């Protein structure tokens with residue numbers, strides 16, 4: 001039985017792991033802060049008679065055995081956050097799932113917290129779900145480094161050492177279906193005055209790493225005519241890309257979220273700039289056209305500096321399972337509406353593995369990836385109740 005008060009309290013308790021003074025959350029993937037949040041989840045699962053395990057990438061599974069030994073129903077999301085994140089992105093899905101697990105289902109039900117959905121500490125994101133679905137090579141993921149040079153492999157070892165009693169199971173396995181409850185991170189439900197969204201699919205997303213290479217020089221003696229200023233070159237490239245990706249209908253989403261200047265010294269002409277690109281579009285052809293045009297636009301704008309543009313991840317627009325969506329719409333009735341997700345989610349990778357669906361609840365003014373992210377207890381409860389109804393239907 002879904003207990004709204006317990007769900008709300010647990011959302012606030014989990015948010016203490018990585019709490020920021022401004023009310024937000026900073027819970028980096030594979031950090032010891034995240035390991036402590038996992039310890040809290042494992043304890044709550046144990047209180048409900050559920051077992052816990054992890055896998056080679058630190059994905060956390062909290063399992064309710066079924067009456068029959070069948071492929072499990074997987075429900076969940078992620079608990080890592082952006083550095084200036086909110087309490088509910090990801091965490092809501094994991095805790096709503098934990099709240100919705102029935103006592104004795106026919107088929108096993110597992111609550112999952114995927115590793116590194118956000119792609120903030122380690123890029124690109126969704127490492128845990130991608131590896132689980134067989135979409136990314138584990139060795140390549142383990143070698144990824146954070147800004148301090150720490151590898152995923154080293155960070156995983158710290159997490160495993162912090163949770164020595166957590167069994168490490170095999171990666172992947174048969175899944176009956178996957179459901180991800182999540183906050184909308186937009187304003188569609190709020191503007192419609194509805195408490196639930198049945199997600200039709202995900203818009204496409206391509207991420208890139210760009211390196212602009214110039215030449216360091218003295219800020220006082222180097223003439224402008226001979227400078228190869230990487231910062232000004234990167235600024236020209238950013239302006240050119242803004243023009244390239246802008247559209248009157250405001251559909252394309254182009255973001256440079258990370259911009260690292262070297263040597264980052266006030267009296268030295270920068271010799272290198274590294275910046276990120278996050279490009280999204282609901283139309284696959286438009287995403288392909290825009291993404292394929294980036295490298296040439298950057299190289300032209302950056303001259304006489306040189307530019308290297310590497311594509312880190314490519315995810316074309318995807319649709320969720322029509323049957324599961326119809327079930328959810330029938331269960332939710334007129335409290336729900338269909339809508340496309342403009343944000344990325346782990347469900348993207350699960351959709352290639354098994355029938356997959358997502359449920360949205362509103363978040364105030366669509367504010368997210370921000371400390372002021374907020375939801376209401378009533379919407380949190382509604383999403384958990386729909387999740388419980390879906391589990392009951394799909395685990396029969």
Ligand code: HGY
Pocket residue numbers: 117118119125342343344345
């Ligand atoms: O970036 C995203 O869409 C997700 O919130 N990590």
Ligand code: MN
Pocket residue numbers: 078089090117182344345
């Ligand atoms: Mn999320």
Ligand code: MN
Pocket residue numbers: 082089118369
């Ligand atoms: Mn997010």
